[in-house]
Amino acid sequence: MYITVKQAAEKWGISDRRVRILCSEGKISGATREGRSWMIPSNAKKPQDGRFKATESLLAAIDRKKRELDARRPLTAGELERLTEEFIIEYTYNSNAIEGNTLTLRETDMVLRGLTIDKKPLKDHMEAVGHKEAFDFVRDLVKKQISLSESIIKQIHYLVLADKREDRGVYRRVPVRIMGAKHEPVQPYLIQPKMEQLLETYRNSTDHIIPRLAWFHIEFEGIHPFIEWKRMRKYVQNPFSENHASKTNL
Incomplete structure (x- = not known):
């Protein structure tokens, strides 16, 4: 069973754009592309955010x-x-x-x-x-x-x-x-x-x-x-x- 990018974004609390980037980078296991859309396994886990995060306040x-x-x-x-x-x-x-x-x-x-x-x-x-x-x-x-x-x-x-x-x-x-x-x-x-x-x-x-x-x-x-x-x-x-x-x- 698969879910859409929008459904995955709502489930994981991130933007649609971020989900598409994760899919294109191969960071969502089992995600496949059909035409212009991505199909994501419903049981797929949210990838860890490897982007830089500040460890101190501005x-x-x-x-x-x-x-x-x-x-x-x-x-x-x-x-x-x-x-x-x-x-x-x-x-x-x-x-x-x-x-x-x-x-x-x-x-x-x-x-x-x-x-x-x-x-x-x-x-x-x-x-x-x-x-x-x-x-x-x-x-x-x-x-x-x-x-x-x-x-x-x-x-x-x-x-x-x-x-x-x-x-x-x-x-x-x-x-x-x-x-x-x-x-x-x-x-x-x-x-x-x-x-x-x-x-x-x-x-x-x-x-x-x-x-x-x-x-x-x-x-x-x-x-x-x-x-x-x-x-x-x-x-x-x-x-x-x-x-x-x-x-x-x-």
């Missing part, structure tokens, strides 16, 4: 890898300079490219070295330079272990939004809507109290740094404090994560 794995990284420190001045230079170039390029910047990776490198790219918009140049300035600013915050505040957030926004002077470093003063989303960001008069509450709740949290940052990011997105702010979201979390790492040696 957060534990992150902590372990961070300890392994710290064990290889300190880096030499040359190593640190080389890694930092490569990181900021790729970080700037990838971050701006997502938002429509037309500079290539090589052109981004050239702009950060003070050169101008022919036939490329001034806006793209300013975005790259502003991104680099914001990165350097955040690195300085980390070195001094300065906690994130509303003032710091506005300063980061001011640096990143180099091409839109009127909106730099100030909370939005008009309501906004996110196209295609049900969520409606808070009204302008609620932005400051919501930001104060967000920062206070974060400071008082004792959760692991990763879920804390994830929660902060979601709440920050929901408030949507600036008119234009996509390019600076990633910077907001860096002082949090880096300062936490330096204080707790994670």
Whole structure:
């Protein structure tokens, strides 16, 4: 007596696709193929899952890898300079490219070295330079272990939004809507109290740094404090994560 792939999937608590893969790999004894369908003996036993399964939680794995990284420190001045230079170039390029910047990776490198790219918009140049300035600013915050505040957030926004002077470093003063989303960001008069509450709740949290940052990011997105702010979201979390790492040696 035989059962179908669907019946086997329901019996074993796995997906139809997984059953077909097991059949094609010959891991289900007695399974035969008839046309496009597999016929599986009703008394066939569910094969053991030989796929990799993590033996530790994701957060534990992150902590372990961070300890392994710290064990290889300190880096030499040359190593640190080389890694930092490569990181900021790729970080700037990838971050701006997502938002429509037309500079290539090589052109981004050239702009950060003070050169101008022919036939490329001034806006793209300013975005790259502003991104680099914001990165350097955040690195300085980390070195001094300065906690994130509303003032710091506005300063980061001011640096990143180099091409839109009127909106730099100030909370939005008009309501906004996110196209295609049900969520409606808070009204302008609620932005400051919501930001104060967000920062206070974060400071008082004792959760692991990763879920804390994830929660902060979601709440920050929901408030949507600036008119234009996509390019600076990633910077907001860096002082949090880096300062936490330096204080707790994670």
